[in-house]
Amino acid sequence: MEPSPKRMPTLDEVAARAGVSRTAASRVINNAPHVSRAKREAVQRAVRELDFVPNPSAQALASRRAGAVVLAVSSDEPGLFADPFFAEIVVGVGTALEQTELELILLLANTPRGRQRFERLLRQRRADGVMLMALRGDDSLGRLCEEADLPVVFGGRPLRGEPAWYVDADNEGGARLAAEHLARTGRRRPVMISGQVDTRASAARERGFTDGLALAGLPLLGVEPGRFTEDGGAEAMERLLRAHPDPDAVFAASDAMAIGALRILRERGIRVPEDVAVIGFDDLASARHTSPPLTTVHQPVRALGEEMARMLVGALEGRRPGPLILPTRLTVRGSAPGLPA
Amino acid sequence: MEPSPKRMPTLDEVAARAGVSRTAASRVINNAPHVSRAKREAVQRAVRELDFVPNPSAQALASRRAGAVVLAVSSDEPGLFADPFFAEIVVGVGTALEQTELELILLLANTPRGRQRFERLLRQRRADGVMLMALRGDDSLGRLCEEADLPVVFGGRPLRGEPAWYVDADNEGGARLAAEHLARTGRRRPVMISGQVDTRASAARERGFTDGLALAGLPLLGVEPGRFTEDGGAEAMERLLRAHPDPDAVFAASDAMAIGALRILRERGIRVPEDVAVIGFDDLASARHTSPPLTTVHQPVRALGEEMARMLVGALEGRRPGPLILPTRLTVRGSAPGLPA
DNA sequence: GGGGAAGTTGGAAGCGCTTCCGGTTTTGTG
DNA sequence: CACAAAACCGGAAGCGCTTCCAACTTCCCC
Structure with missing residues (x-):
């Protein structure tokens, strides 16, 4: 009875089992080109048999890609995040990200401490991209991202400046x-x-x-x-x-x-x-x-979140999507009824 | 004018500048013992001067610690996450985590796809611990965590079994x-x-x-x-x-x-x-x-989120906090008024 | 049949940090 | 003052992956 540290299989083991070089195995799991069909299949089989899952830290270290994006929320009104508005945004973002390999890091940047953490996160490059819900006008969070030069998409346009990427409601x-x-x-x-x-x-x-x-x-x-x-x-x-x-x-x-x-x-x-x-x-x-x-x-609102995530993913994949404005419509209820028919 | 790939300083550079071994430098930034006061200060100065920030991927790879925790939400009712209830939980968790170095990964495990992602996340050990808001009874998410043997804190008790750690309202x-x-x-x-x-x-x-x-x-x-x-x-x-x-x-x-x-x-x-x-x-x-x-x-609700995070952090630090039940109280309004005074 | 172009291949050098381990210095004690 | 215990120190071996590079095959077309 070991305490089961449960060593996970490594890429080397996969490569050995498939009878190929580690390089080739790496190519296969990243489905990069320059691998023959035969080897590719051999590797895929080995991956399946060993139930191999690449180690994200190692990938991140070697490739300089974090495999995560961050959704940062900032506003003056503390607890405004608790607004169902944000909950919907988060659901939208989460849903859209489900189609990708990216994890979602959530960061509340309301407090000074939160903004520090945001800054650190950027410097550490712990995320490959940023979604920013910045409610107040003077927001410097955007600038921080630029300095770190990470792609940013804004939820709603910031007061000053016209960022390359944002999604907003009409x-x-x-x-x-x-x-x-x-x-x-x-x-x-x-x-x-x-x-x-x-x-x-x-x-x-x-x-x-x-x-x-x-x-x-x-x-x-x-x-x-x-x-x-x-x-x-x-x-x-x-x-x-x-x-x-x-x-x-x-x-x-x-x-x-x-x-x-x-x-x-x-x-x-x-x-x-x-x-x-x-x-x-x-x-x-x-x-x-x-x-x-x-x-x-x-x-x-949910669509807004989804589109933010989609836009960021697009940016990460090298596309250059432009801004996006989502339509609004009027929901008529009792407080301002329509004309009687 | 370089395109500024902006190489960040490494621990080696810090060590060199401080005139100590990399080992010592590492000890300092992790404030581990066995470093003399003098060296410690030298390293700290170097860190400051170079504006050094440790690379989290490298840390994670070497130490096998992810530096993040995940909050997973699952329920049948799709979009139930949009409930302000969850928004409050998230705020609580985020607030509590602000005091730590841990990032918060948010995962919606409602869909089959979401649960797959959760499973992968665990196997990858991309998080050091888990907070689980599992609304439905049959929830297998908890078992998954155990298999991965990561510490889990439940938000609310699951229907079956009495987990070691949970926080619940009374x-x-x-x-x-x-x-x-x-x-x-x-x-x-x-x-x-x-x-x-x-x-x-x-x-x-x-x-x-x-x-x-x-x-x-x-x-x-x-x-x-x-x-x-x-x-x-x-x-x-x-x-x-x-x-x-x-x-x-x-x-x-x-x-x-x-x-x-x-x-x-x-x-x-x-x-x-x-x-x-x-x-x-x-x-x-x-x-x-x-x-x-x-x-x-x-x-x-917010306190519930805070306590979940605190409890998880405690677990990660090796403490063995028990379950926690938060008090509830009655808020009397018009739909069921009190007795007239 | 010769000369590339295009596609494959794997060795090896990292990515930046932690930690084991053996050795050295300091401290405490009788 | 001798000796063990405790604290300090740094070399070196990884952690598990990506990617550059040079070498090697194939295949096609004149």
């Missing part, structure tokens, strides 16, 4: 849809709750909403930032009501903020949707459970 | 609290929606609820399983109403199911909490936004 278009819907259903005095000010997504949603209103010949009465959080949304709603006592529609740049706004409206005895229509952005699961259920701009 | 106690609350507030005809049948958590919640009722001298009118999903909860509620037309309380083993139940009750014109009190389990963020807001058993 924030502007979605917000425009919201504006059109409100205009079409007879709303005339809209206000808006924007997100974190230093965020491109927030800016795009604000622009889209404004443009959409303008097309319909409507002014935007007021805008207040709400940090993308529920409480922030509530506070913004209070400020808006103070400045503009009688809006008949509010567009929030996220569902969380819309929920906060709903709370304030209810407290004030303002009826939704009779007095004020409310539209959110994201279409989180919880948007279905508010009362009334939230009309909101749907964005394909 | 499901039974929490459910008992729910029962007591209902009894105390005058409810006499309770029914329950349980979770996935093959789940220990569900069983524990059912047991706790039953026991709690028994202590108060109340019978449990009926139980129906609801798969831990919103739709499952709704269906269970329908079945319950069919069998027991007039309950005055329902306890759901998860918030999602409670939300489904609320929907059915509303559709049926049954008032909450006047006619029927509803209590959930989890205290997700969305529990605050139902109408009425959901009274629910709170479990410290």
Whole structure:
């Protein structure tokens, strides 16, 4: 009875068993060219018989490829990661990566410590590529990646600069849809709750909403930032009501903020949707459970994650995919109903 | 202008610069004993001056330690990972790991493909330990880890067997609290929606609820399983109403199911909490936004993740921590209010 | 039938670190 | 002051794989 350290078979043993050189065996497992059909099959048989699995550390050391990618998440609001939004992103990324040999390293870069760890990870080249969900505008994480020169794909465009690779939802278009819907259903005095000010997504949603209103010949009465959080949304709603006592529609740049706004409206005895229509952005699961259920701009979050991963894999394989914008659409529910048929 | 392959300094260079052997340098960076103070400092200086970072692949290869742990999630309900519950777990784990040098590998083991990947990951010893969030009962993932003999920490106890290390919430106690609350507030005809049948958590919640009722001298009118999903909860509620037309309380083993139940009750014109009190389990963020807001058993999800990570780290360091049960408590909201003061 | 081009082949040199082991120095003790 | 125990030190042997390179076959076309 050994304590079974269970030595795993090595490439040498595979090669010996197949009667070829280690070089050839290596070529086979990496299915590289320059191996005759016969040898290739011999190696494959040996691999199967020995149940050989290459040692990733050794591969990494010799080839200088880590065999992993990292998804780094950063935002000011601590715990914002807990947002189901990120959970969906992670699922998308994980799903897409399932088709590859790459492992997914997850890194929360919210705290100073987290950013240090991120930096170290890059310097160590422990990952071959990076996916960055950076919510705040001043984010230097992208620069770090460039210095390490690892391929990066952004989830959502960063505030400054136009990175080579990103995937984003059509924030502007979605917000425009919201504006059109409100205009079409007879709303005339809209206000808006924007997100974190230093965020491109927030800016795009604000622009889209404004443009959409303008097309319909409507002014935007007021805008207040709400940090993308529920409480922030509530506070913004209070400020808006103070400045503009009688809006008949509010567009929030996220569902969380819309929920906060709903709370304030209810407290004030303002009826939704009779007095004020409310539209959110994201279409989180919880948007279905508010009362009334939230009309909101749907964005394909999981697909966003999947596309990020696919794009990164493409980059690693030497392709040069461009940016990708995923469509958004309006999900109409009770908080801003359509016209009665 | 080179294309800057940016060779990183190696341990040899550090050793040379510090005027010591590579062995000594290695000892220093691993802060192992048997190095004189003088040399230790010399090496540390050299490390700083060269900005040396050890190459993890090389370390892994030589030391047979991966420097990473994996969090594997498995459940039948695809996309259940998207549950904010998991997001919180991940945040907890990530936070705890921040204090260590370990990276976090995330693996979705829902699909057959995912499980294959998990298996490969173990055989490759790409991780030094495993955290397992296995929602379903028949889960063989645990056995795989044992075979690979890697330390495993379970999140929640598996249905069968009592693993050495797990961290779980006090499901039974929490459910008992729910029962007591209902009894105390005058409810006499309770029914329950349980979770996935093959789940220990569900069983524990059912047991706790039953026991709690028994202590108060109340019978449990009926139980129906609801798969831990919103739709499952709704269906269970329908079945319950069919069998027991007039309950005055329902306890759901998860918030999602409670939300489904609320929907059915509303559709049926049954008032909450006047006619029927509803209590959930989890205290997700969305529990605050139902109408009425959901009274629910709170479990410290993030702490659960943190403790899992801490426990695993402990195991890796050779400690033998035992299982850990985290307390739950009742969060009283509108769907099952307390007694008026 | 000769001259390559194109495809194969394996030896050997690493990749950058850990750790065993034998030897040397320092320390502690009676 | 002698002697064993404890601490320190560095040489060298790997860890398991990739890849460069030089040599060797085949095969094709004029």
